[in-house]
Amino acid sequence: MNAVWIVDDDRSIRWVLEKSLARENIAHRSFSSASEALTVLDSGATPPQVLISDIHMPGESGLVLLQRAKEKYPNLPVIIMTAYSDLDSAVSAFQGGAFEYLPKPFDVDQALDLLQRALKESTHQEGAEEQASSVPEILGQAASMQEVFRAIGRLSQSSATVMINGESGTGKELVARALHRHSPRKDGPFVAINTAAIPKDLLESELFGHERGAFTGAAAQRRGRFEQAEGGTLFLDEIGDMPAELQTRLLRVLSDGHFYRVGGHTPVKANVRVIAATHQHLEQRVRDGLFREDLFHRLDVIRLRLPPLRERREDVPLLAKHFLAHSSQELGVETKRLTDAALKRLQAFDFPGNVRQLENLCHWLTVMAPGQSVDVADLPAEMRDAVPSTTGGGAAGDWLSALNAEADRLIASAPGEVFDRLSREFEKSLILRALASTGGRRVEAAQVLGIGRNTITRKIQELGIDAGRNEE
Numbered sequence: 040m041n042a043v044w045i046v047d048d049d050r051s052i053r054w055v056l057e058k059s060l061a062r063e064n065i066a067h068r069s070f071s072s073a074s075e076a077l078t079v080l081d082s083g084a085t086p087p088q089v090l091i092s093d094i095h096m097p098g099e100s101g102l103v104l105l106q107r108a109k110e111k112y113p114n115l116p117v118i119i120m121t122a123y124s125d126l127d128s129a130v131s132a133f134q135g136g137a138f139e140y141l142p143k144p145f146d147v148d149q150a151l152d153l154l155q156r157a158l159k160e161s162t163h164q165e166g167a168e169e170q171a172s173s174v175p176e177i178l179g180q181a182a183s184m185q186e187v188f189r190a191i192g193r194l195s196q197s198s199a200t201v202m203i204n205g206e207s208g209t210g211k212e213l214v215a216r217a218l219h220r221h222s223p224r225k226d227g228p229f230v231a232i233n234t235a236a237i238p239k240d241l242l243e244s245e246l247f248g249h250e251r252g253a254f255t256g257a258a259a260q261r262r263g264r265f266e267q268a269e270g271g272t273l274f275l276d277e278i279g280d281m282p283a284e285l286q287t288r289l290l291r292v293l294s295d296g297h298f299y300r301v302g303g304h305t306p307v308k309a310n311v312r313v314i315a316a317t318h319q320h321l322e323q324r325v326r327d328g329l330f331r332e333d334l335f336h337r338l339d340v341i342r343l344r345l346p347p348l349r350e351r352r353e354d355v356p357l358l359a360k361h362f363l364a365h366s367s368q369e370l371g372v373e374t375k376r377l378t379d380a381a382l383k384r385l386q387a388f389d390f391p392g393n394v395r396q397l398e399n400l401c402h403w404l405t406v407m408a409p410g411q412s413v414d415v416a417d418l419p420a421e422m423r424d425a426v427p428s429t430t431g432g433g434a435a436g437d438w439l440s441a442l443n444a445e446a447d448r449l450i451a452s453a454p455g456e457v458f459d460r461l462s463r464e465f466e467k468s469l470i471l472r473a474l475a476s477t478g479g480r481r482v483e484a485a486q487v488l489g490i491g492r493n494t495i496t497r498k499i500q501e502l503g504i505d506a507g508r509n510e511e
Contacts, residue, residue, distance in 0.1 A: 043067040046092035073099035088161040091118040116157040181351035183475035203316040205345030208393030211316040219272040227271025235277035253302025279319035362401035
C-alpha cells in the first residue's frame with residue numbers, strides 16, 4: 040500500500056518529499072497532475088492514507104482533487120500546498136475539508152512532521168471506523184422494533200423482495216442495509232436510489248443506464264443502478280413516487296429478469312434483489328390509479344412496517360445516548376448528558392422527523408448546549424414549549440387534557456367533523472399499539488383490546504391501517 044500520495048507538477052518538490060519519506064520508510068507514490076491521481080483514485084485502487092497536493096497545477100487544480108477525494112473517502116487526510124500570499128486558496132482548502140495546508144517554500148522537516156501527524160490521524164480514523172462497525176446497526180428496545188429485528192433474522196437466508204413501510208426519518212435505508220448485510224447476497228454491492236429525488240426525465244437512465252448517443256449529451260455508455268447492483272441488492276426508496284411509465288419497466292424487470300438500457304436493443308440480465316420503501320399508503324395509491332396493482336403485488340412479497348418514533352417513546356433515551364456519543368466522537372469533544380427532565384420532555388415530543396430528527400437534535404446539542412449536562416432550558420424552543428403529546432408518558436390526566444384541547448381546536452376549526460375525526464384517530468391508535476405489542480398478529484391484538492377478530496379486521500380496512508398480512 041502507498042501510504043502517501045504526492046501530487047505536484049514541480050518535479051523538484053516531488054523529489055524532496057520522496058527522499059524524506061523514503062528515509063522514514065514510509066511508502067509513497069507520486070503524480071505530476073491532479074487528473075493523473077484522480078484516474079487512479081477512480082479506478083478502484085487502494086486509496087492512500089494521506090494525500091498531499093499542490094493547489095495550482097496545469098489542468099485540474101488541487102482544490103478539485105481535494106473535493107473529489109473527500110467525496111469518495113471522507114476521512115482521508117488531505118494536505119494542500121500553497122504560497123504564503125495565497126490566502127483565498129488556503130481558506131478554500133480548509134472549507135473543502137483539508138487536514139492542513141503547507142505554505143511554500145516549506146521546511147522539509149516541517150513537511151515530514153505534518154505528514155506523520157496526518158498518518159496518525161488516518162490510523163486513528165481507521166480504528167474509529169472499526170469501533171463503529173461493532174455498534175449495533177439499528178437500536179430499539181420497543182416491542183415493535185424487536186419484531187423488526189426478528190423479521191430481519193427470519194429473512195437472513197432469503198433473497199425475497201421486501202417492502203418497507205415507514206414515515207420519513209424512521210430508518211428505512213438502515214433496515215434495507217441490514218437486510219442486505221444479513222442475506223446470502225452480503226458479499227455483493229448494496230445500491231440505493233431515492234426515486235423521488237431524481238427528475239422524472241433522468242430517472243430511467245439512472246435506473247437502467249443508457250447507450251452512447253441515446254440522447255443529447257450521452258457521449259458514452261453508462262451503467263445504471265440495476266447493473267451496479269448485479270449480484271447484490273438494489274434499494275428503491277420512495278417507490279410510491281415512481282412515474283407510471285417507469286413502473287411498467289420495473290414490473291418487466293421483476294417479471295422477466297432482464298432489461299434494456301435507454302437506446303439499447305440488447306437485453307441485460309438483472310441478478311438483483313429488490314428492496315422497496317415508501318412512506319405512502321400504496322394500497323390507496325393503487326385504488327386511486329396512481330400505482331400499478333400488479334407491480335404492487337410483485338413488490339409486496341414480504342412487508343416490514345417501521346414504527347414512527349412517537350410509537351416507540353421508550354427508545355428515546357437509548358437513541359439519544361447513542362447519538363450524543365457519536366456526535367461527541369465526531370467533533371472530538373466530551374459527551375453531553377441529558378437530565379431526567381430533558382429526557383422526559385423529549386419522550387413527550389412527537390418528533391415528526393422521527394429518528395433522523397432526534398439524531399440532528401443530538402448533534403445540535405453537542406455543539407450548542409453550554410454545559411455538559413443538558414436540561415430542558417437547553418432544548419430548542421419548539422421542544423421546550425411543546426404541548427405534551429396525547430400518547431406521552433406523563434401523568435394519567437395529561438392525555439385527557441390534551442384531548443380536551445384538541446377537541447376545542449376542532450370544534451372551532453372543523454365543526455361537523457369533530458366526532459368522526461377524533462374517533463378514527465382514537466381507534467387507529469389503539470389498534471396500532473395492540474398490533475405493535477403482538478408483532479402484527481391480529482387475533483392476539485383483538486384479544487388484547489377485548490374486541491372480536493372480525494371487528495379488528497373490519498376496522499383495519501375502514502381505517503386504512505397498514506398491518507401486513509399476519510392473520511394469526
